[in-house]
Amino acid sequence: MSIFVDENTRVVYQGLTGSQGRYYGLLNRDYGTQVVAGTNPRKAGTDVDGVPIFATVADAAAATGATASCVFIPAPGVPGAVLEAAEAGMELVVVITEGVPAHDEAFLFNKLRRDHPDVRLLGPNCPGIISPGRCNIGITAGHIAEAGGPVGIVSRSGTLTYQALYELKQQRIGVTTCVGIGGDPVPGTTFVDCLAAFEADPETRAVMMIGEIGGSAEEEAADFIADHMTKPVVAYVAGVTAPPGKKMGHAGAIVSGGKGTAAAKMEALTAAGARVGQNPTEAGELMVEIVASL
Amino acid sequence: MDLFEHQGKELFARYGLPVPTGEVAFSPDDAVAAAERLGLPVVVKAQVHTGGRGKAGGVKLAADLDAVRSHAAGILGLDISGHIVRRLWIEQASDIAEEYYASFTLDRSARKHLGMLSAEGGVDIETVAARDPEAIARIHIDPVDGLTQPVCRQWVQAARIAGSAAEAVAEVLVTLYGAYVDADADLVEVNPLIVTSGGDVVLLDSKVTLDANSTFRHDDYATYDATQTRDEREQAAHAKRLQYVGLDGSVGVIANGAGLAMSTVDVVNQVGGSPANFLDIGGGANAEVMAGALEVINNDPAVTAILINIFGGITRGEEIANGIIEATRRVDIDSPIVIRLDGTNAAEGRELLEPHLSGALMMEPTMLDAARRAVALAGSGDGKAQP
Numbered sequence: 001m002s003i004f005v006d007e008n009t010r011v012v013y014q015g016l017t018g019s020q021g022r023y024y025g026l027l028n029r030d031y032g033t034q035v036v037a038g039t040n041p042r043k044a045g046t047d048v049d050g051v052p053i054f055a056t057v058a059d060a061a062a063a064t065g066a067t068a069s070c071v072f073i074p075a076p077g078v079p080g081a082v083l084e085a086a087e088a089g090m091e092l093v094v095v096i097t098e099g100v101p102a103h104d105e106a107f108l109f110n111k112l113r114r115d116h117p118d119v120r121l122l123g124p125n126c127p128g129i130i131s132p133g134r135c136n137i138g139i140t141a142g143h144i145a146e147a148g149g150p151v152g153i154v155s156r157s158g159t160l161t162y163q164a165l166y167e168l169k170q171q172r173i174g175v176t177t178c179v180g181i182g183g184d185p186v187p188g189t190t191f192v193d194c195l196a197a198f199e200a201d202p203e204t205r206a207v208m209m210i211g212e213i214g215g216s217a218e219e220e221a222a223d224f225i226a227d228h229m230t231k232p233v234v235a236y237v238a239g240v241t242a243p244p245g246k247k248m249g250h251a252g253a254i255v256s257g258g259k260g261t262a263a264a265k266m267e268a269l270t271a272a273g274a275r276v277g278q279n280p281t282e283a284g285e286l287m288v289e290i291v292a293s294l
Numbered sequence: 295m296d297l298f299e300h301q302g303k304e305l306f307a308r309y310g311l312p313v314p315t316g317e318v319a320f321s322p323d324d325a326v327a328a329a330e331r332l333g334l335p336v337v338v339k340a341q342v343h344t345g346g347r348g349k350a351g352g353v354k355l356a357a358d359l360d361a362v363r364s365h366a367a368g369i370l371g372l373d374i375s376g377h378i379v380r381r382l383w384i385e386q387a388s389d390i391a392e393e394y395y396a397s398f399t400l401d402r403s404a405r406k407h408l409g410m411l412s413a414e415g416g417v418d419i420e421t422v423a424a425r426d427p428e429a430i431a432r433i434h435i436d437p438v439d440g441l442t443q444p445v446c447r448q449w450v451q452a453a454r455i456a457g458s459a460a461e462a463v464a465e466v467l468v469t470l471y472g473a474y475v476d477a478d479a480d481l482v483e484v485n486p487l488i489v490t491s492g493g494d495v496v497l498l499d500s501k502v503t504l505d506a507n508s509t510f511r512h513d514d515y516a517t518y519d520a521t522q523t524r525d526e527r528e529q530a531a532h533a534k535r536l537q538y539v540g541l542d543g544s545v546g547v548i549a550n551g552a553g554l555a556m557s558t559v560d561v562v563n564q565v566g567g568s569p570a571n572f573l574d575i576g577g578g579a580n581a582e583v584m585a586g587a588l589e590v591i592n593n594d595p596a597v598t599a600i601l602i603n604i605f606g607g608i609t610r611g612e613e614i615a616n617g618i619i620e621a622t623r624r625v626d627i628d629s630p631i632v633i634r635l636d637g638t639n640a641a642e643g644r645e646l647l648e649p650h651l652s653g654a655l656m657m658e659p660t661m662l663d664a665a666r667r668a669v670a671l672a673g674s675g676d677g678k679a680q681p
Contacts, residue, residue, distance in 0.1 A: 027608070076510050101478050101508040102400055107437040109405050114438060141607040141638055157553020162607045166637055183552065185402050212553060215402045238556040241563040242572070262560075279561050281662055 002131035002177040003152065003197040003204070004092060004120065005068065009135050012037040012060040012090075014081045015072030016048050024072070024096070024139050025051070031142040033135050036064040057088035068092040070128070070137050075099040078124060079108055086116040094137050095123035095188070105186035112188070121188025127158040127180035138180065140165070148174025150205035150294060151287060154194035156183045156212045157238060160280060164208055167284035173291050176204045183212055191221035199229055206232045206290050208283065209274070213239030213262045222268035232290050233274040236283035237262045295504045295518045298341040300383040302482070302500030309473040311466065312496050316385030325366035326359050328384040334358060335387040338365040342377040343523045345501070350374040355387060377523060388496055392456060393486035395419050395430075396467060398474040407435040409471065411453040415486035429454075441471040459489045466495045478508030527571065527594050534586040536573060543568025544672040546591035546600040546629065548584070550575050558603045561661055567669030570597045580613070581620035588625045599672035600631045601664055611635055611643025619650055630671050632656045634664035 011028070015021035016038025026049055029035035037060035038048055044055035054060040057069060069085040071078060071093065078100045085093045105124060112119050122129060128138010133147030144162055146169040153175055155161040161180050168175060179194050181187045191209060198204045207229075211218040218237060225233050240262040266276045275290070277283025297305065303313040317328035318341070329336045340352030347353050352374050354365040362384070372379045393416030401408035412430045414422050422429050431453035435441050443464065450464045466487070474482045483501040490496060509515045524532060531538030537552065541559070545567050549555035555574040562569045571591065575583050584602075591597055604614050614635060622631070630653065635643050647657055658664035 024608075075507065099507045101505050101511075102480065103437065103475060103478050103505065103508070106400060106405060106407065110436050110438045139608065144607065144638060155553075157551065157556075159549075159551025159605050159607070160553035160557060162637060163554065163605050166605070185400060186405050210553070212556065217403075220403065238553050238560065240560045241569075242556060242559065278564060279662065280557055281660065 001201050001203040002134060003194070003201050004122075004177065004179065005129055005131050005135040005137060007032070007134040008034075009068050009092075009137075010034045010036045010064060010066045011068045011070055011137055012039060012057055012064065012066040013051075013070050013072065014039050014057065014085065016040070016051060017043050017053060018072055020096075021072035022048055025070070027142075028070075028136050028138070031136040032133070033137060036060075036066050057085045057090065061088050061090070066090070068137065069094070071095040071097060073097060075101070079104050082108055082121060083111065086112060086119045090119060092120045092122065093188070094126070094128050095121065096126065096128060096138055097123070098125040100124040100184065102185045105184060109186050109188060122179065123182045123184070123188060125184045126182030126187070127161060129177065129179050131177045132175050140178070140180070144169060145178060146172060146174045149176045149203045150174065150291060151208055152176050152194075152198040152201065152204040152206075153178040153208045153210070154191055154198070155180055155210035156217070157210055160210050160236070160238060163280050164210060164284065167280070168287065171288050173288065176201060185215065191217050192224045195221060195224050195229060195233075199231060204231065205294050206234070206287065208287055209233055209235045210283075211235065211237040211265055213237070213242050213265070214260055216260060218265035219268045222265075222272040222274070225269070225274055226272035234277065234283055234287045234290060235266070235269045235274045236277045236280055237265045237269070240266070240278075295506050295515065295522060296343040297500070297502040297504065297518055298343070298381065298383070298521065299339060299500050300341060301518060301521070302502035303497065305477060305502060306470070306473060306497055306500060309469055309476070311469055311473065312494065313500075314385045314388055314496060314498065316383050319366065319382040319384050320380070321370070322363045322366040325382055325384050326363050329356065329359060329362040332384060332386050336362060337385050337387050338362060338369060339383045339385065340369050340372060340374060340379040341381040341383050342374050342379055344375045344377045347374055352379060388488060388498055389490045389492070390486070390488045390498070391491040392459060392489040394453075394455060394463065394488070395422070395485045396470065396487045397481065397483040397485075398471055398479070399481045401434065404434050407437060407474070409433040409435060409441065409449065409467070411449060411455070411467070413454045413456075419485060435471070437475070440475070441468055443468060456489070458493065459495065462493070462495045463487070463489075466497070477502075478505045478512065479503060480505050527590060530593060531573070531590045534590065536575065536583075536587055536590065538590065539572040541569050541571050542596070543570045544596055544598045545668050546570045546594065546597040547603070548573050548575060548587045548591065548600065549603040550605060554603060554605055558601065558661065558665070561665045562601065562669060565662065565666045565669050567665065567672060570594055581617040581624070584617045584621035585624045588621050588627060592625060592627050592629070597629055599668045600627070600629050601668035602631060602633045603661055603664065604633075604635050606635070606637035606640060606643065608638070611637065611639035611641070612646055615643035615646040618647065622650075622655065627654070630654050630656065632658060632664045632668040632671065634658055634661050
């Protein structure tokens with residue numbers, strides 16, 4: 001098993017006709033992902049290397065049975081693209097696009113929760129999701145991931161995720177699913193969402209979590225780990241020695257109330273029972289130890 | 295992007311919000327001329343991207359033109375928490391009866407906008423929050439609904455705003471929320487929001503931070519970009535569109551991806567060194583970007599060793615190696631470089647780098663090894679070539 005995507009996931013790419021969309025969409029297809037359609041209102045009826053292009057996600061879904069979408073549309077078009085996908089009945093919408101304004105992200109999150117509560121938004125500004133050997137949606141290099149299990153990965157950072165996948169592969173440790181939730185202020189999917197899904201997935205037996213400074217997502221994850229996780233969690237938080245940001249106003253400081261530093265996050269995760277590595281290599285070694293003891 | 299107080303007030307005014315009339319001044323002469331046009335008394339205010347101006351002596355009331363001149367001369371050049379004052383805002387003095395605090399920001403964990411309002415304005419709000427959390431009325435605003443009049447009135451009531459001013463304050467707050475949303479602000483903070491003895495509500499200060507990701511729908515934000523506080527190194531990196539943050543150490547850091555760059559800075563610290571910067575060159579790592587990054591780091595006089603930490607994903611090791619080789623050809627580097635290259639086709643990339651290795655260009659197999667070597671080179675002091 002895997003979480004959120006598997007070999008049966010049929011994916012439509014919004015923006016497949018653009019250079020990024022085409023490049024990664026076709027790489028995803030080469031990996032084995034069911035890349036069944038693309039959309040572009042001005043290019044309906046054409047194709048991208050054999051992948052049919054439709055005017056809308058709804059048309060693509062009707063013709064191909066797509067249930068997931070991957071968005072490579074430039075930032076100004078992202079809210080429209082996500083809502084179009086949700087209205088067309090997509091269960092999962094993965095937004096790779098970076099540079100989406102925070103207000104748009106906050107609006108989208110609340111709009112989806114209200115009108116389309118069953119739609120899972122991943123991103124924006126995320127590397128995507130890969131269930132190695134089954135499905136790869138986004139910009140992760142598929143060959144650096146070992147298929148199988150028992151490890152699930154959830155991460156806020158792109159390159160650190162690749163690093164983790166690669167280090168596990170060197171040790172021949174398989175990954176059920178690796179979810180890049182992205183580092184933006186209001187991600188559609190959180191650590192907690194992924195931890196809950198991994199906890200419920202029988203094939204995942206340990207979870208690696210990669211966090212960063214800022215916000216309180218890691219602290220919320222720590223609460224969830226303490227209360228609900230039976231599976232071992234290894235965590236790493238980047239930015240331990242980052243200098244405090246040059247924030248102007250005080251409103252942010254009051255909201256976070258001491259949360260947000262890497263030290264506070266690591267402390268919360270350790271207190272919750274997670275094993276915390278001081279650097280990516282140490283986190284990798286901790287996971288190797290845990291997998292050996294499973 | 296942080297706005298100066300006057301830029302924030304000019305932005306507020308565009309939304310019809312009540313702000314005092316004022317002018318920007320860059321010299322005591324400017325300040326006197328502005329005061330003559332505005333009419334006395336005026337307030338001379340330092341324009342810096344930091345708080346605590348009043349305590350630092352950066353805000354002064356002037357009753358006559360001599361006072362305007364001497365205050366302006368005294369405040370220009372003042373160091374306020376590391377920010378040197380280079381511009382002033384000369385503004386008509388206000389007649390203050392009540393001082394409140396108001397702000398809107400995004401509450402990331404609630405995923406909603408957060409409004410904070412207090413009848414105890416004009417002082418450090420963090421002190422108020424610590425002493426009496428109840429003195430700040432908080433409201434979460436769903437971005438889909440926005441801030442409606444009835445909800446805003448309840449909020450104003452909860453903040454214990456004087457009854458006579460409540461209606462006018464509520465009206466201003468609804469407009470301020472509209473400005474916060476329309477301008478794509480990360481933060482708008484008004485402290486104090488005042489009521490004059492005549493009963494008028496006025497926004498007497500402004501702290502505004504705008505979301506740089508929203509520039510595509512705000513053509514005028516380019517002007518704010520030009521007034522951001524950056525040191526020389528940050529300015530050079532910004533001009534090359536590199537994600538760079540200047541730090542105080544001697545090991546120049548280049549990595550691909552924000553997470554890996556942050557992690558590299560951590561590891562340099564963990565092995566006893568001190569990083570000169572955070573620099574994320576993004577995914578591609580081609581020769582052009584790498585050369586630009588090396589130039590910025592090389593121009594930092596504090597740098598005595600350079601650590602390049604690249605993980606190849608879709609971009610293959612050979613491309614990365616060729617990028618580094620080409621970049622070192624283009625830029626005349628003064629400090630030794632330690633490279634850690636891993637990921638897709640790392641072996642092929644390392645093979646390409648092999649013939650170029652020397653005392654000036656080294657390679658290590660892991661992030662920790664590379665960091666240790668770079669730190670040793672930086673510390674030994676013989677890193678930097680003598681001119």
